[in-house]
Amino acid sequence: MTDWKKIAAALEPPIPEADVETIVPTLEALETAFAPLQKSIPPGGDVWTGPEDVA
Amino acid sequence: MDRAGGRRVTILEAAAALRAKKVSSVELTEESLKRIEQLNPKLNAFITVVVDSARSRAAEMDAELARGADRGPLHGIPVAHKDLMMTRGIRTTAGSKIFAGFIPDQDAVVVEKWNDAGAVMIGKAGLHELAYGITSNNPHFGAVRNPWDNERIPGGSSGGSASAVAAELVFAATGTDTGASIRLPAGFCGAVGLKPTYERVSRRGVLPLGLTLDHVGPITRTVRDAAVAFNAMAIQPSRCVPPAGVDIRGLRIGLPQNYYFDRLDLEVAGAVRGAVQTAAALGARIVEIRVPDIEGLNTVARVLLLVEAVSNLRPYLDRRGDFGADVLALLDQGRLISAADYADAQRLRRIFVREFSKLWIEVDCIFTPIAPIAAPKIGQTTVEIAGSIEDARLASTRFMRGINALGIPALSMPCGFTKSGLPIGLQILAAPRQEDQLLRMGAAIEDAMGLLGRKPAL
Numbered sequence: 001m002t003d004w005k006k007i008a009a010a011l012e013p014p015i016p017e018a019d020v021e022t023i024v025p026t027l028e029a030l031e032t033a034f035a036p037l038q039k040s041i042p043p044g045g046d047v048w049t050g051p052e053d054v055a
Numbered sequence: 056m057d058r059a060g061g062r063r064v065t066i067l068e069a070a071a072a073l074r075a076k077k078v079s080s081v082e083l084t085e086e087s088l089k090r091i092e093q094l095n096p097k098l099n100a101f102i103t104v105v106v107d108s109a110r111s112r113a114a115e116m117d118a119e120l121a122r123g124a125d126r127g128p129l130h131g132i133p134v135a136h137k138d139l140m141m142t143r144g145i146r147t148t149a150g151s152k153i154f155a156g157f158i159p160d161q162d163a164v165v166v167e168k169w170n171d172a173g174a175v176m177i178g179k180a181g182l183h184e185l186a187y188g189i190t191s192n193n194p195h196f197g198a199v200r201n202p203w204d205n206e207r208i209p210g211g212s213s214g215g216s217a218s219a220v221a222a223e224l225v226f227a228a229t230g231t232d233t234g235a236s237i238r239l240p241a242g243f244c245g246a247v248g249l250k251p252t253y254e255r256v257s258r259r260g261v262l263p264l265g266l267t268l269d270h271v272g273p274i275t276r277t278v279r280d281a282a283v284a285f286n287a288m289a290i291q292p293s294r295c296v297p298p299a300g301v302d303i304r305g306l307r308i309g310l311p312q313n314y315y316f317d318r319l320d321l322e323v324a325g326a327v328r329g330a331v332q333t334a335a336a337l338g339a340r341i342v343e344i345r346v347p348d349i350e351g352l353n354t355v356a357r358v359l360l361l362v363e364a365v366s367n368l369r370p371y372l373d374r375r376g377d378f379g380a381d382v383l384a385l386l387d388q389g390r391l392i393s394a395a396d397y398a399d400a401q402r403l404r405r406i407f408v409r410e411f412s413k414l415w416i417e418v419d420c421i422f423t424p425i426a427p428i429a430a431p432k433i434g435q436t437t438v439e440i441a442g443s444i445e446d447a448r449l450a451s452t453r454f455m456r457g458i459n460a461l462g463i464p465a466l467s468m469p470c471g472f473t474k475s476g477l478p479i480g481l482q483i484l485a486a487p488r489q490e491d492q493l494l495r496m497g498a499a500i501e502d503a504m505g506l507l508g509r510k511p512a513l
Contacts, residue, residue, distance in 0.1 A: 038403070
């Protein structure tokens with residue numbers, strides 16, 4: 001898992017440690033949901049171009 | 056104006072009465088101001104009310120009509136703008152402490168368009184701070200309240216717009232929708248909300264939240280009013296308003312067999328299925344479909360919004376004390392997501408758009424609930440749905456959030472009430488640029504279900 005506290009400490013302006021503690025569970029859950037999706041991206045997959053993009 | 060035997064008076068009825076000289080814009084405006092004076096202390100739907108300019112504008116609109124200069128159905132109609140639409144010379148707070156003193160020197164395009172259509176702006180409607188949340192429980196301007204139960208949220212972020220329309224303080228209001236923010240408050244307040252196709256309504260002059268997710272649209276009392284209000288704000292409008300007795304025979308309605316009906320309140324499920332049956336009885340064809348991974352799509356939309364919101368609000372990030380706790384927590388989350396993750400989210404978004412586009416070969420529209428629940432209480436952070444406890448914000452938006460990443464049009468409209476008298480919302484989705492089809496379908500269901508007679512007891 002990502003070390004959110006380490007990243008937060010490097011930001012400017014910083015995020016106070018107590019505030020990081022409160023959001024870590026949410027970020028961990030988001031990472032858990034997002035990581036498998038990322039693995040499904042095909043090589044060379046392009047970014048969104050608008051709502052009318054059809055397969 | 057006569058309240059149509061207790062039923063909600065529509066823009067189209069008021070427009071007809073104006074032209075028949077049964078009522079004037081000044082009278083409509085005075086009635087609107089009177090209701091705001093009576094009810095806004097209870098609802099807190101408005102941040103700013105512009106009494107003098109509304110009166111003079113109404114008189115001007117009456118004078119124009121009298122000399123035959125007719126701007127169309129919004130001419131002389133009292134409206135509100137969500138308080139993140141820039142209004143020249145009138146403060147535009149975005150519901151935030153940071154912009155509390157911001158007085159723009161120009162109008163947003165959508166404000167300009169409704170002005171050109173003859174609308175009379177009554178004021179600026181309250182919202183969730185920076186449009187970044189769904190409760191409209193604003194730490195700087197107070198909680199906006201739901202007209203059907205003042206202890207409950209109106210939804211958000213366009214909570215003031217929906218509350219004002221549902222309580223008949225104005226006929227229509229503008230809203231923005233980045234992850235549910237037009238559709239959810241419309242659904243929770245028993246109003247109609249249209250989130251158009253991405254960029255069918257200009258975002259210029261609207262204080263941004265999610266650069267590629269923000270949509271501007273109307274909140275109204277009826278579906279046909281939504282058509283009128285949308286036509287007056289859209290880029291290249293069709294000018295189509297569904298006629299009386301609109302025919303939906305043969306239209307194919309997609310009824311999801313996965314996700315949307317898996318985990319929700321039984322009263323909500325029953326009301327939405329009732330709308331499906333109504334459409335079938337009117338001759339629409341019900342097609343069972345399977346939708347792509349909506350939880351995955353919601354995750355992608357969350358990653359996009361968390362990062363885009365930080366990008367917009369970066370200049371103010373050192374003013375931590377000026378943000379409410381919930382907004383600050385979301386901004387902090389967004390700051391911790393990497394650029395590579397954001398790019399991946401945009402790549403995944405394209406995959407989802409293409410997967411979803413295949414559905415439009417099978418069906419013309421898709422019916423889903425707006426949310427798995429009716430409006431929660433103010434301050435309620437969790438909800439119980441089918442025996443499990445969920446975060447109230449994520450639960451309330453899980454049927455809508457991902458739709459913003461697709462950019463397709465979506466209509467929110469009432470389809471019933473809970474036993475405790477809270478509105479239940481139906482969401483109808485369609486292919487890009489098919490707003491007319493959504494509005495035809497919605498108008499047919501609205502006519503057949505006959506829910507307009509029910510109003511909040513204020």
